[in-house]
Amino acid sequence: MKRRGNDSNVMLAEAAKGQPAQGFPPSAGNKTKPSGAGKAGTGAQETVVEEPAQSARPSVYRTRWGAWLLIAAGWLMSLAGMLTRGGAVETFMLIVLSLLPLLSIVMPLLSTLGLTVSRIIPEAKIKDGDEAVIRLTLRRSSIVPFVWIAVHDGMTNTSAAKRTSLDYRYLVAPLLRKEMEISYSVLAVRRGEHQFGQVTVTVGDWLGLTAFHKKLECPGTLVAVPALPEQQRRRAEQLHGAMAEQVSGDSSAAFISDGGEISAIAADRLLQQAGIGPDSRPYREGDSMRHINWRAAAKGRGMFTKQHLLEQPAEIIMIADTHSAAFNHDGRLFDASLAWLARGIEQAAADGCDVRLLAGTVGTGGAKEKQKRGGQAGHQQVNQLLERLARLKLTKTAVSVDSLRTELGGLKAGSVIHVYTADWKSGQSWIKLAAYAADQKCGIRLHVVTKQTVLTFAMREQQRLLEEAGLSVNWLAYPDKMNRPTQTAEGGSRHAR
Structure with a gap:
C-alpha cells in the first residue's frame, strides 16, 4: 500500500510480520530501515505482507512493564532516601520519577478518550488489477501533546480460497492537531470482495514506555470485478x-x-x-x-x-x-x-x-x-x-x-x-x-x-x-x-x- 499525505511529522508504515517495537518506533528498537531518507520530514518504509486473517498477530507496540518496574523501584528508593536523609538529590529524583506517570500514562490515556475514525472509499467498485484508494479520518476530542498515534488498517479478500489480509500501518506525532487524514492506495487489487473491519489505534508517549490500544469499528467494502489486463x-x-x-x-x-x-x-x-x-x-x-x-x-x-x-x-x-x-x-x-x-x-x-x-x-x-x-x-x-x-x-x-x-x-x-x-x-x-x-x-x-x-x-x-x-x-x-x-x-x- 502507498502512504499519501503532506504531514510533516514522523510517519511510518511497518510490516505486519516485523519485529515488534518496544515503544516509539524510530528511537526505541524498531528494526525497519527508513526509505527516502533524503526527504525532509519523512522517513518511511511501507511493506505489504499477506497472511491468513485468522492468524494471531502480536501487537507491534506494547507497554514496557520491565521499564516501569525499574521506575517504580527507583521511585520507592528515592522516597525512602528523602525520608531518611532529606537530601536534594533524593528530592529531585522523586519529583522527576513522579512526573513520569503524568507524561507517559495520564496524557496517552486522555488522548484515547473520544477517538473516532471514519473511512471513505472513492471508488467502491474497481476492476481486477486496478488501483484502490482508501482514506481514513482520525479525530480526537481533546488536544493532548507529547503523544504519538499509530493506526493499523487492513482488508481481507473474502472471495479467495485462503483468506489473506493486507495490512497498513501509519504513525504520526500530531502535537496540537485534533483531526488527522490518512490516505493510501493499494496497487494491483485482485478479484474479490474485500472487507475492511476494525481499525486498531495505538496511543503512546514520546518516551516509548506506554502504549494504549483501542479498536474502532470502521466497516467498508471494496469489490474488484473480474477483468482481463x-x-x-x-x-x-x-x-x-x-x-x-x-x-x-x-x-x-x-x-x-x-x-x-x-x-x-x-x-x-x-x-x-x-x-x-x-x-x-x-x-x-x-x-x-x-x-x-x-x-x-x-x-x-x-x-x-x-x-x-x-x-x-x-x-x-x-x-x-x-x-x-x-x-x-x-x-x-x-x-x-x-x-x-x-x-x-x-x-x-x-x-x-x-x-x-x-x-x-x-x-x-x-x-x-x-x-x-x-x-x-x-x-x-x-x-x-x-x-x-x-x-x-x-x-x-x-x-x-x-x-x-x-x-x-x-x-x-x-x-x-x-x-x-x-x-x-x-x-x-x-x-x-x-x-x-x-x-x-x-x-x-x-x-x-x-x-x-x-x-x-x-x-x-x-x-x-x-x-x-x-x-x-x-x-x-x-x-x-x-x-x-x-x-x-x-x-x-x-x-x-
Missing part, C-alpha cells in the same frame, strides 16, 4: 467481429508468444468457434446452401453455416465452473476464467442478447440471474452479474450434469450455452451436457483456460473427441500480467500525490 482486452476487442481465417490446417494448434502476449493464432481462437470464425455455427439440417462456409468445408473443418447479425441466439447461458480441483486449486487461474466470462457477458450485452448466469454453487441449487435487453436496465443487470462474479469462491463440489439440467430448466431453441472452466479432462461430463443441449436444439461451447503455451497431444485429442460430440472448444490463454502481486508504490498512477 487492459492490453489483452484491447487485443480481443480489435479481433471481435472480424472474419478471421485459420492460419494453420491443424484446428487444435494454439500458441502464445514470449512475454505472455497472445499470438495472432491464439487470439483469433479466443473469439472464434474452434477456428471457424465468430460469424459461423455448426451446420443444421435445413440451412440454406448459400450460407454454408464452403471454404472451411474444403479445408476439412466440417460443415458450418455463416451466421448473420440478425441471426442472434435466443438466449446465452453462461456457466462458471467453481470446482477447485478443475483449476488445480489455483485461485488466479480461476480469476482468469471469470475474467474471460465477464468479457463474454459484456460482449453479449453489447450485442443485445439475453444473458443468464449460472454460477456459485452450480449443480447444488445455485442462483440464476438474467440480463435484460438494452437500455439502462440492461447495463445495471450486467453490473450485477459482474459483482456476482467478483464474489464467487472456489468450492469442493464438482459440477453435476444432472443438477445442471435442473438449473437450466426449459431452454429456448437456438440458445447457446457457454461453459468456462480449466478442466479439459472431464470429457464425459461435457459430452452429457452437449447431448442435453442438442435435445433442446441448443448449442454448447466449452471455453478452457490454460497456462499451456502449446497444446499437448492429450489436449488436442480431447478437443477432437469433444468436437465429434458436438461441442465447440475454445482454448483461452492465461494472461501473465495477472501474476502481478499486490504491492505498494510511491505516488499514484491515477491520483495526484
Whole structure:
C-alpha cells in the first residue's frame, strides 16, 4: 500500500510480520530501515505482507512493564532516601520519577478518550488489477501533546480460497492537531470482495514506555470485478467481429508468444468457434446452401453455416465452473476464467442478447440471474452479474450434469450455452451436457483456460473427441500480467500525490 499525505511529522508504515517495537518506533528498537531518507520530514518504509486473517498477530507496540518496574523501584528508593536523609538529590529524583506517570500514562490515556475514525472509499467498485484508494479520518476530542498515534488498517479478500489480509500501518506525532487524514492506495487489487473491519489505534508517549490500544469499528467494502489486463482486452476487442481465417490446417494448434502476449493464432481462437470464425455455427439440417462456409468445408473443418447479425441466439447461458480441483486449486487461474466470462457477458450485452448466469454453487441449487435487453436496465443487470462474479469462491463440489439440467430448466431453441472452466479432462461430463443441449436444439461451447503455451497431444485429442460430440472448444490463454502481486508504490498512477 502507498502512504499519501503532506504531514510533516514522523510517519511510518511497518510490516505486519516485523519485529515488534518496544515503544516509539524510530528511537526505541524498531528494526525497519527508513526509505527516502533524503526527504525532509519523512522517513518511511511501507511493506505489504499477506497472511491468513485468522492468524494471531502480536501487537507491534506494547507497554514496557520491565521499564516501569525499574521506575517504580527507583521511585520507592528515592522516597525512602528523602525520608531518611532529606537530601536534594533524593528530592529531585522523586519529583522527576513522579512526573513520569503524568507524561507517559495520564496524557496517552486522555488522548484515547473520544477517538473516532471514519473511512471513505472513492471508488467502491474497481476492476481486477486496478488501483484502490482508501482514506481514513482520525479525530480526537481533546488536544493532548507529547503523544504519538499509530493506526493499523487492513482488508481481507473474502472471495479467495485462503483468506489473506493486507495490512497498513501509519504513525504520526500530531502535537496540537485534533483531526488527522490518512490516505493510501493499494496497487494491483485482485478479484474479490474485500472487507475492511476494525481499525486498531495505538496511543503512546514520546518516551516509548506506554502504549494504549483501542479498536474502532470502521466497516467498508471494496469489490474488484473480474477483468482481463487492459492490453489483452484491447487485443480481443480489435479481433471481435472480424472474419478471421485459420492460419494453420491443424484446428487444435494454439500458441502464445514470449512475454505472455497472445499470438495472432491464439487470439483469433479466443473469439472464434474452434477456428471457424465468430460469424459461423455448426451446420443444421435445413440451412440454406448459400450460407454454408464452403471454404472451411474444403479445408476439412466440417460443415458450418455463416451466421448473420440478425441471426442472434435466443438466449446465452453462461456457466462458471467453481470446482477447485478443475483449476488445480489455483485461485488466479480461476480469476482468469471469470475474467474471460465477464468479457463474454459484456460482449453479449453489447450485442443485445439475453444473458443468464449460472454460477456459485452450480449443480447444488445455485442462483440464476438474467440480463435484460438494452437500455439502462440492461447495463445495471450486467453490473450485477459482474459483482456476482467478483464474489464467487472456489468450492469442493464438482459440477453435476444432472443438477445442471435442473438449473437450466426449459431452454429456448437456438440458445447457446457457454461453459468456462480449466478442466479439459472431464470429457464425459461435457459430452452429457452437449447431448442435453442438442435435445433442446441448443448449442454448447466449452471455453478452457490454460497456462499451456502449446497444446499437448492429450489436449488436442480431447478437443477432437469433444468436437465429434458436438461441442465447440475454445482454448483461452492465461494472461501473465495477472501474476502481478499486490504491492505498494510511491505516488499514484491515477491520483495526484
